[in-house]
Amino acid sequence: MAFKFSRSNRDPMSEINVTPFVDVMLVLLIIFMVTAPLLTVGVQVDLPESSADSLPEEVEPLTLTINSKGEIFIQESKIEYDKIIAKILAVSKNRTDTRIYVRGDKTINYGRVLEIMGMLSGSGFTKVALISEPYKER
Secondary structure, three states: OOOOOOOOOOOOOOOOOOHHHHHHHHHHHHHHHHHHHHHOOOOOOOOOEEOOOOOOOOOOOEEEEEOOOOOEEEOOEEEOHHHHHHHHHHHOOOOOOOOEEEEEOOOOOHHHHHHHHHHHHHOOOOOEEEOOEEOOOO
C-alpha cells in the first residue's frame, strides 16, 4: 500500500495575514492623533512665553487658572476668590505637599497672580509653580 500525500484546497494555510491588523492600527493612530490635542485643560488662557525647561511630573498636579476676565478656575470649575483655599484643601485632601500649577493669562495684572500665589503659600502649600508657553523664536 502506498500512501499519497497531497495538499488539497481545504487544508488551512499556515501564513498569517497582517493586512487587517495594520489597517486597524493605522485607524487607531489617526484617531489618537486627532483627539490628543483636545485633552488639554479646558479653560482657555493666553499664556506668556518662557525659555525655562519644563518640570518632570510624577502625579497630575492641581491647576489654578486665572483667565483674561479675572475669573478663577480650579481644574475646570469656576471658583470665587474667597473660597480658593477651602476648595484646594478639599480637592487635595488637606495635603499641603500637593503640586499646584498657576496659569495666568498674560493680559491680567501680574500682582493678581502673585496675590493668589502668596495666598497659597501662606496656607502651607509648598509646591506652587507658574505655567508658561515655551519660548518661540521670532
